[in-house]
Amino acid sequence: MIAPNGKGREGRGHRFMQVQERRYANVVVLQPAGRLDHANSQRFQDQLLRALEGPQGMVPVVIDMAGLEYVSSAGLRALMVGAKRAKGAGSALAVAALTPLVREVFSISRFDKVLPVHDTLRAALAALSDDAARAFDAA
Secondary structure, three states: OEOOOOOOOEEOOEEOEEEEEEEEOOEEEEEEEEEEOOOOHHHHHHHHHHHHEEOOEEOOEEEEOOEEEEEOHHHHHHHHHHHHHHHHOOOOEEEEOOOHHHHHHHHHOOHHHOOOEEOOHHHHHHHHOHHHHHHHHHO
């Protein structure tokens, strides 16, 4: 589960996952840290869908995976639901900065064909919005 206090910690045999949310111009960035697995995938999916469905309608979202240690099939499903929602609404969802293990999971599952994968957060922002890239550079 995602820790309600925003701090990653262990509990009941499950590792909590921390997710930071930032905005660069018109793009929301989610930064999960820890493991995205069956224990927390539904809460992550809910947070992802809320991020996509901003107050003024659908907004592009980048998931910065630099802090993600592992993603299971349940985590991939959460990403698939977000990708379908974004595509159906004419928005965008991309991932960036995959760790080696997560990159391997994406490659084996061919998930790198489902979502745009970028080497860096800056590259993902630039692909989605010039304004977001400029905001990132200014931060």
